[in-house]
Amino acid sequence: MGLQKGTEGGAVAAAVLGAVLFGTSGTSQAFAPTATEPLSLGAARLIIGGSLLGVLGLLRHRRSVRSASRFAAALPLAAAGSLEAGEVARAGSAGESSKPSRLVSIWIAVAAVATTCYQATFFAGVRANGVAVGTVIALGSTPLFAGLFEWALMRKRPGLRWLVATTLSVLGVVLLADLTNADIRTTPAGVAFSLAAGASYALYTVAIKSLLERGWHSASATSAVFSVAALLAVPIFLSTPTGWITEPTGIGVVVWLAVVCTLGAYLLVGVGISGLPATTVATLALAEPATATGLGVLLLGEKLSILQGLGIVAVAAGVLVAGSRSKSGVVMASSDVVTEARSLDD
Template identity: 30%
Template sequence: MASSPRQYQLGLLSITITAILWGSIGIAASMAPPVRPLTMGAAAMGCGGLLQALSALPSLYHARALLKKYGLYVLLGGLAVAIDPLAFYTSMHMSGVAVSTVVSLGSAPLFSAIIDTVMDRVTLGPRWYLSAALGITGIALLCFAERTASLSHHAAPAPIMGIILALIMGFTYAFYSWAAHRLIQRHVPSRAAMGSIFGVGGLLLMPVLFSTGGAFLLSWHYIAAAAYLAVIPMLIGFMCFGYGLRHVPASTATTITLLEPTVAALLAVFILGERLPWVGWSGIGLIMLSLICVTSPKKGNNA
């Protein structure tokens, strides 16, 4: 059933809100400096994933037979969900919020295309190769900029390792999205698909949180930062995204979420005081062009 103009506008607004909420993750994580990145990532995605599973309990119950039948996708997707925040939050610590966010999101569509090709035998077209070239060039410029900054003693602790971890996050994000899509293709309701994958990921992250979460006891501010990440970007952000996808084409939704790295970069510069040479900003620009190229509406069947 087609969406009404009002529903379409609300869908656009929901996706925009999602991008802004996701873009605030780095700022919120920086509010608890004594908390290890692994711990903050486990708290945010772990608790957020369990909250998503709880909110989807009725759907999970009705889809239990299908989820059991296709349990491998749930387990693999959940494993990717568990790895995702551990890589991303550590990456932000090592290379900065702006660089980590742009690299992870810029690489995710490229990894998605590779996963589709390997798992579903999708043929890649010229647009994907152009996007890959732009993205790889952008990441290379970022690495060069961070290396130059480190020689001048103005860089994050381990920028190159941080970029590698951001790429791992991009891959895991693409993989659990693919797993959820596979479940939905097999007639699992979207709430059940997302709830099951994020629920498994949340459970896998609990041992990390329990074994390293002592720093949260140092201040209520640190607990508040973790609660914000779990409830606002993770739970409410994904709920807004799900609503938007019901009324806005996926290609449009994906393009709107390009606001996220822009928001994250601007917040990192103006609030956290991060600095990036012009070469680094050129790299971010190329990654954004890569995203626009790979997510813009396609003509014909070429990827």
């Protein structure tokens, strides 16, 4: 298909396309029926998209089990010197425990709840303040909350780079709010929803990172979390008005969000992560807010003030700083977590 893991160009194209697809999420809501509630739309997206990711995770688990079986069968040969130890180790590492520990189960639950909260708050923020402002605030605040959560939950103190990136992002959020401009319909409640979305996604990324540090493969962790989130979303969806989903536009928006903006985007970003440094992927991810802003202004007719334009630039600068490498080549923790969380590569 032209997006092969082995080529850098293909990895770049996949990462950018995945970010672009993510960036269409907020705009998609505008094409849903008028009666569609953000909570209902987010739940529907999660039910379908999470289920699809869960199926992919199950298929990968079956491959891992087969690989683990080959590993067990290879042990006698390895002992006899007929198989290199490195090959045995690679075969065995593919298998993952089918009985997660209590702590792992807790992290999966935390990530699932955070994912569920993100869907509702993100769409609520976008509806209140527009696609451009809502999306940029949510994405720009994520590194801030990720650093704070890592500090509070994992005892990992953020460094100077995180502080600089956070300062730029916070400045950008303040400028984006532009509450002094009477012609700009930016509501404090909408800003709060978008910040809550950023905090929810940050908590999700920290939980995923914790699973990865305990030996889980990124695809398995993501699939497990989204499967649980899909189950959590069912009663939420049923508690909201659901008539909108029977309309053609309602079905079309949900399918786009679940299949294209969730499943497809995760797979594409996973291809990008498999062939590029995390810092490069983090930089290419700027295509997401750029897409959201462009669609909001050009397609939906949203208007941005000069201060809001400067705010977008400040947030973009913050993300670039967060995704940059130090002199030792180490990526800032919170940026690496956010990037890794969107990986669904094999």
